[in-house]
Amino acid sequence: MKAIVYEGFGAPDVLQLKELPKPTPKDDEVLIRVRATTVTAGDWRVRSRQLPRGFGLVGRLVLGSSRPRQPILGTELAGDxxxxxxxxxxxxxxxxVFAFSGTKMGCYVEYKCMPANGLLALKPATLGYEEAAALSFGGTTALDFFRRGQLQKGDKVLINGASGGVGTAAVQLAKHFGAEVTAVCSTVNLDLVKSIGADKAIDYTQEDFTRNGEAYDIILDTAGTAPFSRCGDSLKDGGRLLLVLATLKDTLSAPWQSLTTGKKVIAGPVKERAEDLRLLARLAEAGEFKPVIDRRYPFERMADAHRYVDAGHKKGNVVITVG
Structure with missing residues (x-):
């Protein structure tokens, strides 16, 4: 089978197309013929080892020092x-089906085995393979943070970095749960975030949301530009700051800030749940959640797709068609 492999960290050119043996499922596994996968922010961070400030040593221990421990990237897929x-x-x-391998990665392949009782669900009939492949990363991230942040109907929610993969999922899911949503993004993405449900959109190149006098029940930061030191005053008493992207310092200080300020700061790894995939599938079937697709690339142009994601301007998701 064809696979995209990388044997060293660095620029997108480290990604190489190779032939590998086709896997055979174990007793509790299924073999999936992959039709589509994605390039997420997580993929480029792992490939380049450009991690949030302070996580360099942890990254070397987890990802590998001189060579990747997992030579195949990719966290989500859809296929048969x-x-x-x-x-x-x-x-x-x-x-x-569609599936999420999460931190185990390994989805840049033509065939992949997955545990039948794992992060695997039937593909929504309302979505094609490319859209279904993009359900998991942003959707499960937003769901986990909203769960930890105890999102309630009627909450006033601000999403910083609302036009990316996690941000576009968060806008739609927050609206589904009955929140009033303010989306922060660049000028070119204002119409996009409004089209997926944002009640208000703020152009960060023209307005600093931390200085507009508004206060929110929840601020979800996907961009890493809204630590508590900057946006704490924009939280209501009892408000929650959800740091999807945070430095090591901000992650370690979150418990102390939660204890001493009357406002809760939540950071740290996402808990991956099979039931979240099934929820996303149900919402997609009902027309209440649909992944935003920015660009599509063929499998052989994986490096080009990574270059585009590296530039930091993608809207929603970048999808790779396989075969």
Whole structure:
């Protein structure tokens, strides 16, 4: 099978197309013929090892020092089940599915085995493979942070970095849960965030949301530009700051700030849940959640897709078609 492999950290040119053996599912696994995958911010950070400030040493320990511990990137996919293990009864051959490998990665392949009881769900009939492949990363991230932040109907929510993969998912999910949503993005993305449900959009090149006198129940920061030191005064008493992207210092100081300020700061890894994939599928079926697709690239142009994501201007998701 074809796979995109990297044997050293660096620029997109480290990604190489190679032939690898086609995997065989274990008793509790399914074999998926991959139709689409994605390039997320997580992929480029792992590939380049450009991590938030303070996480350099941790990154070397987890990702590898001189060579990647996991030589195949990619966290999400959509495709068809081609074979099942002898112990699998929840899926059958031919089922269209989408899956999330999360921190294990390994989705830049033509075929992938996944545990049948893991982060795997039937593809919503309302979405094609490319859209379904982009359901998981942004959707599960937003759901986990909103869960930890105890998002309630009627909450006033600001999403900083609202036009990216996590941001566009967060706007739609916050609206689904009944929040009043303010989206912060650049000038060119104002219409986009309004089209997916934002009640108000702030152009960060023209207005600093921390100085407009507004206060919010929840601020979700996907861009890493709204630490508590900057936006604490924009939270209501009892408000919650959700740091999707945070430095090591901001992550470590979150418990102390929560204890001493009357406002809660939440940071740290996302908990991956199979039930979140099933929820996203139901919302997609109901027309309440749809991944935003910016660009599509063929599998052989993976490096070009990474170059585009590296530039930091993608809107929503970048999808890779496979085969």
């Amino acid at each position: 089940i081609e074979a099942i293990g002898t112990g699998v009864s929840t899926f059958k051959v031919g089922d269209p």
